[in-house]
Amino acid sequence: MSLAFDDGYVSQYSLAFQRGLQPRGLHGSFYIITGLTRPDTGKMTWSQLSGLYNKGNDVGGHTVNHIDLTSSSYTLARKTAEVCDNFQSLKQHGLDPFSFNYPDGTYDATTERIVQSCGFRTARADGGLGTAGVYAESIPPKDLYATRTIYNAGGAAPLTLAWLKDSVTAAAQHGGGWVTFVFHQICSKAYDPANYGLCLNRRLSWAPIELANFNTFLDWLQKAGRPGGAPAGTVVRTLRQVITAGRK
Secondary structure, three states: OEEEEEOOEHHHHHHHHHHHHHHHOOOOEEEEOHHHOOHHHOEOOHHHHHHHHHOOOEEEEOOOOOOOOOOOOOOHHHHHHHHHHHHHHHHHOOOOOOEEEOHHHOOOHHHHHHHHHHOOOEEEEEEEEOEOOEOOEOOOOOOOOOEEEEOOOOOOOOOOHHHHHHHHHHHHHOOOOEOEEEEOOEEOOOOOHHHHHHHOOOOOOOOOEEHHHHHHHHHHHHOOOOOOOOOOOOOOOOHHHHHHHHOO
16 A cells, blocks of 8 residues: 655645654655645645655655646646656655556546656556446556545545545455555644644644544554554555556
8 A cells, every 4th residue: 555645735844744654654646736845835845855765765856836737727738848847856855756646536538648758657546446346456556647545535524543444454455456545634632732723723734633533543543563553464565665666
């Protein structure tokens, strides 16, 4: 299974990475809006992104300005620049971008071609798993430029520990496969009290998760196959690791 983090929020670095993934030796895939890599935006800086990458995490693309790549309001040239400039910015900072995530999960055949032509070797959609009897993505994926993730039926509400566990368990009970979860803001009253209220505000934050629940989920995953842990055989891999292993 994989852990994906969208939009480059600084809480993904200070909480999810520093207080969750890194202490456990786990890695995630972070999708970055390169036009917002400044401290005043609440997003990660280039220095923090380099720190993530140098510790074994993936850093992928999410456009320059988070525009809808399927919208008729933008020309083909603008859409292409949003993706290609995003790729080049990441590459110029030594981050070797491998995968891309479509803003708001919207894509079509044209956007898939753009993403591929700009140099990304795979792309991620939002949703497609956990509904209609589809519990996991195949390896290799059904569509390399629209790999599916677990559908979040809760909308903007905070993600729950029960939902995370149930999604992994359901996939294991239906033949296994690749399960990807998408995270946005990480909230902690203990470690980030100044932003806690805003983090959990449904009008300002999309599907956040409490750090305590996130870390409990990670601990559960690491206990796979043991009492009180995830189903046997559950492992955490970045999207890059899953895709490259599936090509062998």
